[in-house]
Structure formats: structure tokens, C-alpha cells
Amino acid sequence: MKNIYDVAIVGAGPGGIATSCEAVLFGIKKIIVFEKGNNHSNTIRKYFKDNKPVDKDWKGIHVDLIGNINFEGGTKESTLDLFDDSLEKHLIEAKFNTEVSHVKRVDDHFEVVVTSGESYLSKNVVIAIGKMGKPNMPSYKIPLTLKKQINHTIIECKGNEDVLVVGGGDSACEYAYFICKDNNVTFNYRKEVITRAHPNNVDNLMKSAEEGKIELRMGVDIEKIEDENGKIKAYFTDGKIKLFDRAIYALGGVTPKEFLLNCSVQLDGEDNIILDEKNKNDKGLYVAGDIAGSIGGSIALALNHGYNIVTDLKEKLAV
Ligand SMILES: Cc1cc2nc3c(=O)[nH]c(=O)nc-3n(C[C@H](O)[C@H](O)[C@H](O)COP(=O)(O)OP(=O)(O)OC[C@H]3O[C@@H](n4cnc5c(N)ncnc54)[C@H](O)[C@@H]3O)c2cc1C
Structure with a gap:
């Protein structure tokens, strides 16, 4: 029994x-x-x-x-x-x-x-x-060849990389703030203003942006990403195209x-x-x-x- x-x-x-x-x-x-x-x-x-x-x-x-x-x-x-x-x-x-x-x-x-x-x-x-x-994923397709560079946490970040952080919550703010000391960080949120994150996290993000450590891409979305010789090529809805070594989707x-x-x-x-x-x-x-x-x-x-x-x-x- x-x-x-x-x-x-x-x-x-x-x-x-x-x-x-x-x-x-x-x-x-x-x-x-x-x-x-x-x-x-x-x-x-x-x-x-x-x-x-x-x-x-x-x-x-x-x-x-x-x-x-x-x-x-x-x-x-x-x-x-x-x-x-x-x-x-x-x-x-x-x-x-x-x-x-x-x-x-x-x-x-x-x-x-x-x-x-x-x-x-x-x-x-x-x-x-x-x-x-x-973890939540964006609606556009992620090329299989980029799988290793598309993450949901910052564990894989090595430093000295161009990193795209996508999201508008606490995790996204914390990740961007934490890795911007050793990486070139672009923070992308589809809305103009962050309302879902703790004020301390938003402050840290904004201060780092003012100090030039983070590029903010707010109020724009990403239409698609492609593999360009092993780099992540992101097409933003405002027409801008940027290459990244890594992308972190912090979308809950x-x-x-x-x-x-x-x-x-x-x-x-x-x-x-x-x-x-x-x-x-x-x-x-x-x-x-x-x-x-x-x-x-x-x-x-x-x-x-x-x-x-x-x-x-x-x-x-x-x-
Ligand atoms: C970046 C980040 C920062 C956060 N900061 C805070 C904070 O400052 N304060 C706060 O209160 N909350 C914070 N949170 C939220 C907090 O982490 C969660 O609310 C909390 O962990 C939820 O606990 P849980 O037990 O529901 O789930 P989890 O903590 O997610 O634990 C679930 C466990 O179940 C295990 N599991 C899953 N599937 C199976 C399975 N099939 N079989 C066996 N095991 C399984 C997982 O391995 C995991 O250990 C944060 C979250 C994130 C992502």
C-alpha cells in the first residue's frame, strides 16, 4: 500500500x-x-x-x-x-x-x-x-538562430555588449539599471511613460538615462527582429533600425x-x-x-x- x-x-x-x-x-x-x-x-x-x-x-x-x-x-x-x-x-x-x-x-x-x-x-x-x-514573448517571430541571444534575465550578460531591454515593469527597469555599468543599454517600452514600476526603479532608470548610460526608446514598439550576421537587428515603429548583441524581454x-x-x-x-x-x-x-x-x-x-x-x-x- x-x-x-x-x-x-x-x-x-x-x-x-x-x-x-x-x-x-x-x-x-x-x-x-x-x-x-x-x-x-x-x-x-x-x-x-x-x-x-x-x-x-x-x-x-x-x-x-x-x-x-x-x-x-x-x-x-x-x-x-x-x-x-x-x-x-x-x-x-x-x-x-x-x-x-x-x-x-x-x-x-x-x-x-x-x-x-x-x-x-x-x-x-x-x-x-x-x-x-x-515568460511572455512578443508577437513577432524570433529567428531561431538568435535564440541564445534572446533572454529573459540578465544572467547571460557578459559585459561590453549592446543590449536591448524590452518591457515597462520593475524587472525591465532593474535589469537595464544593473547592466548599464558594463554594457551599452537601450531601454524600449511601447508606452511613453512607465506607470507599472516602483518609483525607485523608475528614478534609477531615468538618472542613468540622463547620465548617458542608457538610451531610452519610449513610446515606440518593435515591428520585427532579424538575424544580421549573428546580431539582432531591431526594426522600431518610428523607422529606426538598430543592431544588438543581446535582447532581454522582461515582459512578465x-x-x-x-x-x-x-x-x-x-x-x-x-x-x-x-x-x-x-x-x-x-x-x-x-x-x-x-x-x-x-x-x-x-x-x-x-x-x-x-x-x-x-x-x-x-x-x-x-x-
Ligand atoms: C525581477 C523580479 C523582481 C521582483 N522583486 C520583488 C520584490 O522586491 N518583492 C516582492 O514581494 N516580489 C518581487 N517579485 C515577485 C516575486 O518574485 C513573486 O511574487 C514570488 O516569487 C511568487 O512566489 P510563487 O511561490 O508564487 O512563485 P515562484 O517564486 O515563481 O516559485 C515557483 C516555484 O515553482 C517551481 N516550479 C514551477 N513549475 C514546477 C513544476 N511543474 N514542478 C515542480 N516545481 C515547479 C519553480 O521552479 C519555482 O521554484 C519580483 C519578481 C521579479 C521577476
């Missing part, structure tokens, strides 16, 4: 970490976490630059924490340390390098299947996969609809995830973190989702 977990958590970002730690604190015993990366918090490790200031009230949205993880903001490193401590202290069984492929409802429990083919049984499942697994992420459907998650007619006030999608099935919202989430919101879910699970499991 296979072991049946009380709760299986898919994704070890802030949403998954909070759910697992809160579950331990609420006395839930059989918990398993699946993480496709080789450590927790893949998104933070991959998309946050070193020493990045991490705001608790991200994008100016104030969040009162309701759970037990004391996140006050800080830096990338202090945030990862906090989550390291939380996971260690609560002795969570986490399976790293383990990607969940689908979740099947079987009678009154779930079968969680991972890409190696192994499966695990659980009474409840929490999907906390974030949105950065599938999309809800991976197919994955959600493979995980038995119910969507409404507009493909939004159906959720009640306890982040429950259906009996025994919950969704936490960025994936639970149609607009961008935050670390604090993801932590609250974890707490919220566990208050429901606690009643259900009568612990």
Missing part, C-alpha cells in the same frame, strides 16, 4: 514554502514538496540580481502578513536565508530536481505524477508554480493553462483559475502565489496564501 500524504505541494517558491511551513506549524504531519529546480526559490535565484533590494510591499501594494514567516523585505540574499531557515527549522520533505507533470484526481485523493514517471498519492494538493516558468510571465488543466485545476470561461477565499479551486485542490492572481503577485501575498490554505486544511484534516 502506497504512502498517502496529507498535502503535496508543487513548487518551492514563497507560496510553496509558506504552505509547507505553516502546515508543519498547524500539526499536519505528512507533507511533501516537489521542486523542479535544484533548490527552493528558483524564481528569486534566477531573476533577482545579486544584492537586489527586496520590498515587502512590492509595487507599492501594502500587505499585512497573516502567517508565521516573518518576511520584512531586505535583499535577495536575506530573503533566501529566511526561506532556508524556515525550511530547515520545519524539517520539510522536499524533492528537488523533481518536476511535476500532472495531477490526477483518483477517488477521494490525488495522484501526483513527476516527469520521471514516479507517482505519489496525497489527500490534498497545492499548486504553487509561479508564473516565470513561461503567462499562466501555463495546459499545465493547470493537466493538474485538474478548474478554469472559468476566460481561463481564470476559479478560487474561493481560502485559495481552494476544488475539493482538496488549492492554488497559491503568483499563479493564483490574474495581476502580478508578491512574496508577501504568496506567504499569506500559504497560511490561508493551511487554515482550511487544518479543519479538513482535523489536526
Whole structure:
């Protein structure tokens, strides 16, 4: 007879970490976490630059924490340390390098299947996969030959390159500001004014532009890109054409609809995830973190989702 977990958590970002730690604190015993990366918090490790200031009230949205993880903001490193401590202290069984492929409802429990083919049984499942697994792409075609130079983070930036940063949110501003010390950066946003980013990020961007470290191309879009002898040739809607070594598309992420459907998650007619006030999608099935919202989430919101879910699970499991 296979072991049946009380709760299986898919994704070890802030949403998954909070759910697992809160579950331990609420006395839930059989918990398993699946993480496709080789450590927790893949998104933070991959998309946050070193020493990045991490705001608790991200994008100016104030969040009162309701759970037990004391996140006050800080830096990338202090945030990862906090989550390291939380996971260690609560002795969570986490399976790293383990990607969940689908979740099947079987009678009154779930079968969680991972890409190696192994499966695990659980009474409840929490999907906390974030949105950065599938970054948004522009509508025009990207030549396959340029694939390596088209990125979504600044990890690949080597320095001394002509880099195009596309986007109008915090990630785009932060990326441009951070790499402009070592690269020639062009910042492109299709609107005239940035309204979606934190004022500090906009200030940093504008100051660097005034100092001549970043060329701003605002209020123009890109029509197409081509491969010109290994360089990215960008055609802007105002007629300007420019060559780049690298382009970083910081356009946020999309809800991976197919994955959600493979995980038995119910969507409404507009493909939004159906959720009640306890982040429950259906009996025994919950969704936490960025994936639970149609607009961008935050670390604090993801932590609250974890707490919220566990208050429901606690009643259900009568612990
Ligand atoms: C550049 C940037 C800067 C940001 N700055 C801030 C900030 O200052 N403050 C703030 O509050 N927020 C910030 N955010 C937003 C914040 O990172 C997210 O809101 C938060 O990480 C969401 O947590 P999550 O648990 O929902 O998802 P994620 O953090 O995305 O974690 C999801 C986890 O699930 C794993 N996973 C995905 N699919 C599978 C699968 N099939 N099987 C197993 N594991 C899987 C991933 O590897 C990942 O570890 C920023 C985001 C970006 C991109």
C-alpha cells in the first residue's frame, strides 16, 4: 500500500514554502514538496540580481502578513536565508530536481505524477508554480538562430555588449539599471511613460538615462527582429533600425493553462483559475502565489496564501 500524504505541494517558491511551513506549524504531519529546480526559490535565484533590494510591499501594494514567516523585505540574499531557515527549522520533505507533470484526481485523493514517471498519492494538493516558468514573448517571430541571444534575465550578460531591454515593469527597469555599468543599454517600452514600476526603479532608470548610460526608446514598439550576421537587428515603429548583441524581454510571465488543466485545476470561461477565499479551486485542490492572481503577485501575498490554505486544511484534516 502506497504512502498517502496529507498535502503535496508543487513548487518551492514563497507560496510553496509558506504552505509547507505553516502546515508543519498547524500539526499536519505528512507533507511533501516537489521542486523542479535544484533548490527552493528558483524564481528569486534566477531573476533577482545579486544584492537586489527586496520590498515587502512590492509595487507599492501594502500587505499585512497573516502567517508565521516573518518576511520584512531586505535583499535577495536575506530573503533566501529566511526561506532556508524556515525550511530547515520545519524539517520539510522536499524533492528537488523533481518536476511535476500532472495531477490526477483518483477517488477521494490525488495522484501526483513527476516527469520521471514516479507517482505519489496525497489527500490534498497545492499548486504553487509561479508564473516565470513561461515568460511572455512578443508577437513577432524570433529567428531561431538568435535564440541564445534572446533572454529573459540578465544572467547571460557578459559585459561590453549592446543590449536591448524590452518591457515597462520593475524587472525591465532593474535589469537595464544593473547592466548599464558594463554594457551599452537601450531601454524600449511601447508606452511613453512607465506607470507599472516602483518609483525607485523608475528614478534609477531615468538618472542613468540622463547620465548617458542608457538610451531610452519610449513610446515606440518593435515591428520585427532579424538575424544580421549573428546580431539582432531591431526594426522600431518610428523607422529606426538598430543592431544588438543581446535582447532581454522582461515582459512578465503567462499562466501555463495546459499545465493547470493537466493538474485538474478548474478554469472559468476566460481561463481564470476559479478560487474561493481560502485559495481552494476544488475539493482538496488549492492554488497559491503568483499563479493564483490574474495581476502580478508578491512574496508577501504568496506567504499569506500559504497560511490561508493551511487554515482550511487544518479543519479538513482535523489536526
Ligand atoms: C525581477 C523580479 C523582481 C521582483 N522583486 C520583488 C520584490 O522586491 N518583492 C516582492 O514581494 N516580489 C518581487 N517579485 C515577485 C516575486 O518574485 C513573486 O511574487 C514570488 O516569487 C511568487 O512566489 P510563487 O511561490 O508564487 O512563485 P515562484 O517564486 O515563481 O516559485 C515557483 C516555484 O515553482 C517551481 N516550479 C514551477 N513549475 C514546477 C513544476 N511543474 N514542478 C515542480 N516545481 C515547479 C519553480 O521552479 C519555482 O521554484 C519580483 C519578481 C521579479 C521577476
